[in-house]
Amino acid sequence: MRRDALILVGTTKGLFLLDGAAQLKGPYLVGTSVPSVAYDRRRGRILAGATSFFFGTSVRYSDDCGQSWTEPETPNLAFPEGSEAKVAQAWQITPMGPAQPDVVYVGVEPAALFRSADGGQSFELVRGLWDHPHRPTWQPGGGGLGLHTILPDPRDMENRMLIAISTGGVYATEDGGQTWRASNTGIRAEFMPEDQRFPEYGQCVHKVGRDATNPDRLFLQNHFGLYRSDDCGASWTDIANGVPSDFGFPIVTHPSQPGTAYIIPLIADVKRWTTDAACRVYRTTDAGASWEPLTCGLPQQDAYVTVLRDAFATDGADPAGLYFGTRGGELYASQDDGQTWQVLAEHLPPILCVRAAALD
Amino acid sequence: MRVTVYVPAALRQFSAGERRLHVELAAEVAPITLGQVFAALHARAPGVVERALDEQGGVRPHVNLFVDGESVRLGDGLGLQTPVAAGSEVWILPAVSGGGEDATPAPAA
DSSP: OOTTEEEEEEETTEEEEEOTTOOEEEEESTTEEEEEEEEETTTTEEEEEEEETTTEEEEEEESSTTSSOBOOSSOSOOOOTTSOOOOOEEEEEEEOOTTSTTOEEEEEETTEEEEESSTTSSOEEOHHHHTOTTGGGOOOBTTBSEEEEEEEOTTOTTTOEEEEEETBEEEEESSTTSOOEEOOTTOOOTTSOGGGSSOSSOBOEEEEEEOSSOTTOEEEEESSOEEEESSTTSSOEEOOOSOSOSBOSOEEEOSSSTTOEEEOOBOTTTTOSBGGGOOOEEEESSTTSOOEEEOTTSOOSSOOOOOOTBSEEEOSOSSOOEEEEOTTSOEEEESSTTSSOEEEEOSOSOEEEEEEEEOO | OEEEEEOOGGGGGGTTTOSEEEEEOOGGGOSEEHHHHHHHHHTTOHHHHHHHBOTTSOBOTTEEEEETTEESSSTTOOGGGOEEOTTOEEEEEEOTTTTSTTSSOOOOO
8 A cells, every 4th residue: 555645434323544554544424424435635634524413414524644633513514494305415525726725625414515715614505506496306226315515617717616416416517506407418317217217407416527627527326337438427428338237325436547447347136236146346547448357366255245335445656556345334445456456454434435545 | 490401412512522511591582482582592502502402403313412401303392492491401402313224324335
């Protein structure tokens, strides 16, 4: 493992950290589940979406690598009074770039976007999305009605952003979140009647990633279907070419190599474990024209593994460090773009999310 | 009139470490409801109140409130409309429903 890396592992029972020597630290935030976590490298801050079964959800943060945590006096994710909505959990935390040094977005359940202008201490509901006429008709997927993906456009992070909802699909804004348009052309909704399987919105999109070098190119893991867009989400093409299943949760793009993305196919729809009971990561290096299994170091027999949509991440380095956690509490890592894998941790609580950062 | 609110250990970081908080209410407001007690307590310990109640003002589903030993969900089930008298004791407690398989939000698979 990279000596200068930080791995963040959110579980159903708190947060764990691993340093560059793969030393496990924690658990932190005990008494909460942590389905979302982020490392904000602008200020060296860990942000965690922590949900107490009893007392609700807040974004908490640590500026000293987990030694101490700040919890807001009152929960900092809350729908306005009278909206009738209540935050169930935070699905995604996304710090913006250096041009907006204090801005952090959070996606929550029920599907909504919150924006912080003070580094994650306080948040405001993004009304443009909440007031979208489609919103009352979005339906919860099996895991709940979560806004789980936030992808700012690196060319204009202040204004252009793409988000994804299960089940609502992909939406895009070009005016900083004031207006949003559904962006699902070509994505299948398998659970609809045959003549309604390509609706404007309502698809159960599981995760979206952006290509390393072409910001208009996106990769998408759907609830049945793998897709690529070459026009920043305006249209999508099926790229499930040679994979054992087009169902899965995460999709991770390589941080520097174009046309390269990783998935973990699962048997759909009831079992939701790795195909052939073998734990295999699949990689494309040609933008989805073909996929190859990566198996070295991963269990290939009797492996009934489930990896959730945010439990697979890269550390942004080149070659890429790749990390994924399982519902069985194992954490796997690769330091060579996925060619070989090793176990970093076992016997953790069920892993909900993984994030990694190569530190300077 | 004075009402005593007992704060669970998990929330005492929001009550300056106090196990008991005394809430003073103007007697002429009587009859007092539990909701009014929480409204008065909010000025002093908002972190306690907003973890017992959700952002819409309802009792969180896995928090139990007791007034003088009676659960406000049971009996008349008046919830935050439960009457509170001078000298009453209000208890905020995490529900026994915690810790089971459903103790965390459903993951995404």
